[in-house]
Amino acid sequence: MNRMPEITKEMFRRIEVDKSEAEVIARPSINFWQDAWRRLKMNNLAMFGLGLIIFLVVMALFGPYLVPYTYDFQVLEDQNQGISAAHWFGTDDLGRDIFVRIWNGGRVSLLIGLMAALSDLIIGVIYGGLSGYRGGKIDQLMMRIVDVLYALPYLLVVILMMVVMETRGIITIIMALAATGWVGMARLVRGQILQLKEMEFVLAARTLGASTKRLLFKHLIPNSMGPIIVNMTLTVPSAIFAEAFLSFIGLGVQAPLASWGTMVNEGVAVMLSGYWWRLFFPAVMISLTMFAFNVFGDGLRDALDPKLRK
Amino acid sequence: MLKFILRRLGMLVVTLWVIVTLTFFLMHAIPGDPFSKEGRMPEATKENLMKYYGLDKSLPEQYVSYLIKLTKFDLGPSYFSKTQSVNDIIANNFPVSARLGIQALTIAVMFGVALGTVAALKHNSALDYTAMVIAVLGVSVPNIVLAPLLINVFSVKLGWFPIARWGTFAHTVLPATALGVQAMAVIARLMRSNMLEVLGQDYIRTARAKGLSQFAVVWRHTIRNAIMPVITILGPLTAALLTGTFVVEQIFAIPGMGKYFVKSVNNRDYPVILGTTIFYSAVLVTANFLVDVAYGLIDPRIKVGVRGE
Amino acid sequence: MTDKILEVKDLEVSFLTYAGEVKAIRGVTFDVKKGEAVAIVGESGSGKSVTSQSIMQLIPSPPGVYKNGEIIFDGQDLLNLNNSEMEKVRGSSIGMIFQDPMTSLNPTMTVGKQIAEGLIKHQGLNKSEAMERAVEMLRLVGIPNPEARVKQYPHEFSGGMRQRAMIAIALSCNPKLLIADEPTTALDVTIQAQIIDLMKDLQNKFGTSIIIITHDLGVVADLAQRVVVMYAGKIIEQGSLDDIFYNPQHPYTWGLLRSVPRLDSKGQRLESIEGTPPDLLDPPKGCPFYPRCDYAMEVCVNHFPEETKITDDHKVHCWLQHPDAPKVDVPIKIGGANNEAK
Numbered sequence: 011m012n013r014m015p016e017i018t019k020e021m022f023r024r025i026e027v028d029k030s031e032a033e034v035i036a037r038p039s040i041n042f043w044q045d046a047w048r049r050l051k052m053n054n055l056a057m058f059g060l061g062l063i064i065f066l067v068v069m070a071l072f073g074p075y076l077v078p079y080t081y082d083f084q085v086l087e088d089q090n091q092g093i094s095a096a097h098w099f100g101t102d103d104l105g106r107d108i109f110v111r112i113w114n115g116g117r118v119s120l121l122i123g124l125m126a127a128l129s130d131l132i133i134g135v136i137y138g139g140l141s142g143y144r145g146g147k148i149d150q151l152m153m154r155i156v157d158v159l160y161a162l163p164y165l166l167v168v169i170l171m172m173v174v175m176e177t178r179g180i181i182t183i184i185m186a187l188a189a190t191g192w193v194g195m196a197r198l199v200r201g202q203i204l205q206l207k208e209m210e211f212v213l214a215a216r217t218l219g220a221s222t223k224r225l226l227f228k229h230l231i232p233n234s235m236g237p238i239i240v241n242m243t244l245t246v247p248s249a250i251f252a253e254a255f256l257s258f259i260g261l262g263v264q265a266p267l268a269s270w271g272t273m274v275n276e277g278v279a280v281m282l283s284g285y286w287w288r289l290f291f292p293a294v295m296i297s298l299t300m301f302a303f304n305v306f307g308d309g310l311r312d313a314l315d316p317k318l319r320k
Numbered sequence: 321m322l323k324f325i326l327r328r329l330g331m332l333v334v335t336l337w338v339i340v341t342l343t344f345f346l347m348h349a350i351p352g353d354p355f356s357k358e359g360r361m362p363e364a365t366k367e368n369l370m371k372y373y374g375l376d377k378s379l380p381e382q383y384v385s386y387l388i389k390l391t392k393f394d395l396g397p398s399y400f401s402k403t404q405s406v407n408d409i410i411a412n413n414f415p416v417s418a419r420l421g422i423q424a425l426t427i428a429v430m431f432g433v434a435l436g437t438v439a440a441l442k443h444n445s446a447l448d449y450t451a452m453v454i455a456v457l458g459v460s461v462p463n464i465v466l467a468p469l470l471i472n473v474f475s476v477k478l479g480w481f482p483i484a485r486w487g488t489f490a491h492t493v494l495p496a497t498a499l500g501v502q503a504m505a506v507i508a509r510l511m512r513s514n515m516l517e518v519l520g521q522d523y524i525r526t527a528r529a530k531g532l533s534q535f536a537v538v539w540r541h542t543i544r545n546a547i548m549p550v551i552t553i554l555g556p557l558t559a560a561l562l563t564g565t566f567v568v569e570q571i572f573a574i575p576g577m578g579k580y581f582v583k584s585v586n587n588r589d590y591p592v593i594l595g596t597t598i599f600y601s602a603v604l605v606t607a608n609f610l611v612d613v614a615y616g617l618i619d620p621r622i623k624v625g626v627r628g629e
Numbered sequence: 630m631t632d633k634i635l636e637v638k639d640l641e642v643s644f645l646t647y648a649g650e651v652k653a654i655r656g657v658t659f660d661v662k663k664g665e666a667v668a669i670v671g672e673s674g675s676g677k678s679v680t681s682q683s684i685m686q687l688i689p690s691p692p693g694v695y696k697n698g699e700i701i702f703d704g705q706d707l708l709n710l711n712n713s714e715m716e717k718v719r720g721s722s723i724g725m726i727f728q729d730p731m732t733s734l735n736p737t738m739t740v741g742k743q744i745a746e747g748l749i750k751h752q753g754l755n756k757s758e759a760m761e762r763a764v765e766m767l768r769l770v771g772i773p774n775p776e777a778r779v780k781q782y783p784h785e786f787s788g789g790m791r792q793r794a795m796i797a798i799a800l801s802c803n804p805k806l807l808i809a810d811e812p813t814t815a816l817d818v819t820i821q822a823q824i825i826d827l828m829k830d831l832q833n834k835f836g837t838s839i840i841i842i843t844h845d846l847g848v849v850a851d852l853a854q855r856v857v858v859m860y861a862g863k864i865i866e867q868g869s870l871d872d873i874f875y876n877p878q879h880p881y882t883w884g885l886l887r888s889v890p891r892l893d894s895k896g897q898r899l900e901s902i903e904g905t906p907p908d909l910l911d912p913p914k915g916c917p918f919y920p921r922c923d924y925a926m927e928v929c930v931n932h933f934p935e936e937t938k939i940t941d942d943h944k945v946h947c948w949l950q951h952p953d954a955p956k957v958d959v960p961i962k963i964g965g966a967n968n969e970a971k
Contacts, residue, residue, distance in 0.1 A: 019953045020927070021926065021927045021928035022926050022927070022928055022948070022951065022953045022954045022955065023926060023927050024924065024925070024926055024955065025925050025926060025927055025929075025930075055456075157331070157335075158334065158335050158338050161335045161604070161605055161608060162335075162339060162601065163559040163562060163563065163600060163601065163604050164559075165559075165560075165563040166559075166562075166563060166597055166600060166601070169563075169585060170343060170346055170347075170593070170597060171346070173347075173350075173585055173588070173593060174346050174347070174349055174350055247460070251462045254462060254464055255462070255464065255563070255566075255567065258464045258567055258570075259566055259567065259570070259582045259585065259586075260582070260585070260586050261585065271464065274464050274465065274468075275464075277468070278464075278467075278468050278571055281468050281471070281472070282476070282483075286472075289468055293464075293465040293468065293469070296462060296464075296465055297457075297460055297461045297462070297465055300459070300460040300461070300462065301456065301457070301460035301461075304456055304459050304460050305456055308456070521732065522727060522729060522732040522733040523732065523733055523734055523735040523736070525687055525727065525733070526727065526733045526734065526735070526743075526795070526798070527735065527746075528687055528719065529685055529687060529719055529720060529724075529725040529727075529799075530719065530720035530746055530747040530750070530798060531716045531717060531718065531719035531720030531721055531747060531750060531751060532716070532720070532746060532747070532750060533713070533716055533750075534712070536746075536750075540738070540746075541735050541738070544737060544738075545735070545736070545737055548737075618737075619737060620736070620737055620739075620782040620784070621736060621737075621782070621784050
């Protein structure tokens with residue numbers, strides 16, 4: 011260290027230090043959601059996923075109006091046309107425009123994904139919340155049921171339900187997915203509630219005389235929101251996959267309605283005939299959508315993890 | 321440990337019973353009789369058929385007799401195949417699917433564990449990012465997309481593997497890959513996050529403070545602890561592989577159980593659907609049971625008899 | 630010179646984080662003599678744990694970086710060693726035990742194997758020889774029925790027993806230096822005393838030098854011959870046990886001593902040092918303690934005080950030592966009792 015020449019006698023005057031200043035926390039306090047959003051924004055891949063999701067939703071909503079066809083409009087002389095100014099993504103074997111069918115299919119896929127996530131949330135939160143909050147015997151019984159359901163191969167059950175239900179369509183698929191999908195969410199919610207019930211701040215709120223309702227809405231639910239949101243985000247791609255899977259094996263939406271799964275199925279059948287666009291576009295769409303939701307969900311999980319909060 | 325196994329076995333039986341009951345009543349909740357789709361049929365023939373299949377009895381009677389037959393591992397006759405019972409169909413087709421599934425699972429575990437481990441050890445490096453991009457793509461590209469992609473690239477363009485069908489080992493490479501990649505990606509991601517978590521544990525610092533080499537720390541202390549949660553997801557992954565065979569066998573024209581199952585779904589061959597579902601469930605529930613037991617054997621903390629959860 | 634087992638000179642360690650460079654250690658110099666027990670005391674975040682882990686080079690890198698300094702152990706600078714050379718030092722010449730015995734042992738490996746590992750690596754024993762030594766080590770650290778215990782897993786041990794097992798691991802290769810990073814903090818009070826007694830016992834038996842990191846001055850008085858006081862990544866005072874307890878010079882040391890509860894000061898409020906330590910992302914230019922110091926002067930704000938030697942062994946960094954500084958009364962009685970005046 012350098013010799014400091016400028017040490018003078020005057021400098022040895024006592025100063026009063028305001029100690030309260032030393033108590034001030036160095037960084038400004040920001041709330042949990044702001045902090046999560048800040049961290050999410052730093053995650054380029056997750057933001058890319060979010061951008062992609064927004065793009066896909068917008069295109070599913072408005073894409074079909076960009077071209078002068080409808081999803082079931084057939085021009086028989088335009089069968090299996092490649093990419094052209096008239097048909098941006100080509101046409102299928104009935105001369106239907108694939109661009110418009112893609113975005114119509116996108117509506118189906120996104121709707122199913124969204125509804126599956128929502129129904130999981132509703133059933134899962136009610137079931138899991140009740141189980142966790144009540145505890146004791148009721149909890150035991152409810153969780154045994156969940157254990158058994160959890161051991162069922164869910165896609166197999168969905169297939170069975172689709173076989174049994176006579177009418178095929180979006181509603182049926184959503185119902186089948188809802189009937190099987192909530193189990194994971196219920197477990198998650200129950201786990202969160204049990205954990206939070208034991209936490210000291212809930213005890214603190216209790217001793218301060220907070221009512222059950224207030225406890226539930228002000229403390230328990232906001233604090234278990236993080237994992238629930240992440241779970242929902244990741245439900246969307248798996249529901250979209252389930253729909254594509256069902257459509258692929260012939261149990262999904264029925265013609266002339268298009269879904270990405272049915273389009274891939276048709277595309278695979280003509281894959282070796284050179285009509286590559288019929289497989290390419292729906293395949294890319296499914297993958298892009300699942301990719302977008304997966305990376306966004308991962309990013310959300312990292313951003314919402316309170317353990318990672320710095 | 322014995323108590324643990326017995327308890328799990330009890331769970332297994334109950335789960336199977338629930339599955340059987342559920343699928344049985346689901347199948348019989350379908351309006352109309354199974355032959356209504358076969359077009360016109362003389363009443364007498366139909367009555368004979370109904371009698372032959374035991375469909376003239378009341379539902380509870382049918383249920384009880386089905387359960388009794390099940391205890392003898394008899395899944396009953398098929399409506400469509402007049403020569404094969406459901407047992408025959410499974411015996412003929414399942415080995416192909418099983419081989420496919422085991423190969424896929426091997427690919428998934430080997431590459432998944434390796435990828436996740438390397439990514440974690442080189443955390444935040446280019447290697448890590450590459451491995452994770454591969455893993456995210458693996459999770460995002462569903463098998464119905466991956467299978468045609470593999471065929472186009474490796475069979476049509478490069479000509480390395482046969483396009484479809486079943487026979488030699490070369491026939492198995494692409495379908496097993498198409499089936500296994502998603503599971504591989506799931507394992508890689510899980511393995512990576514477990515590795516990172518374990519690497520941050522105090523006992524890793526202890527191991528390093530002992531002067532162990534990097535290799536010993538990673539091999540003896542890290543991987544061993546990080547791999548355990550991977551074992552627990554093998555159950556659900558097997559379920560995903562199983563449903564994956566429905567698609568992959570379809571696309572590669574492989575004469576396995578998955579392809580047959582899809583066919584019977586489209587044919588509404590209810591006894592086959594019912595029988596296969598029960599068989600598959602039994603396979604999965606058994607797989608879950610084995611995973612639980614294996615976990616109990618590997619993790620010393622469970623041996624004392626208290627359940628993990 | 631030869632009587633020193635360890636010399637740390639001008640050590641600077643930083644962590645490069647997203648928020649910036651955290652200067653955890655900012656020029657630390659101290660030494661440990663053969664057979665001596667040195668205590669490093671200070672609040673959490675003062676850099677005492679980082680110092681100890683730096684010696685073993687257990688700082689995760691990235692984000693940790695050694696900016697400057699030397700760590701001379703037994704004649705060689707540890708910072709110049711490569712990985713495999715350092716591996717030969719760790720666990721063999723220097724043993725280390727950690728704060729939390731509940732998490733410091735591998736849950737899926739038997740305790741015996743965890744002791745044996747180091748022996749196999751450093752002393753070339755085969756498995757069965759190493760296991761025999763492991764039994765001996767467990768007996769040495771006072772674990773009853775060691776033959777059965779070696780085959781058990783950590784979860785079958787109580788907290789105190791696990792810390793004993795940790796000590797067995799650290800001492801298995803007969804190290805010249807034992808670094809104990811808050812070895813008693815996570816334990817029950819009664820167990821704490823046992824662990825300290827055990828360490829004292831082993832120090833006497835083997836002549837091992839000890840660095841003990843703690844914020845418990847009771848442990849210091851019990852075990853250490855010399856004390857190093859750290860604050861905000863710097864050593865602000867060091868000296869013999871008597872120097873620090875009976876003739877402390879730094880206001881922070883006074884504060885530390887005053888905050889110890891004493892049986893003979895009934896009815897008085899327990900003293901605490903107001904305020905919190907500075908943010909090491911942006912450490913203050915002058916004395917880091919001045920914002921919390923009752924005797925702060927203008928000079929303290931921008932100038933870090935030079936070392937003043939009270940005796941050869943007792944050194945302090947404080948402007949109060951400057952001839953121009955006003956004289957102050959030490960606000961504690963000899964031995965650390967609270968001053969009536971306060």
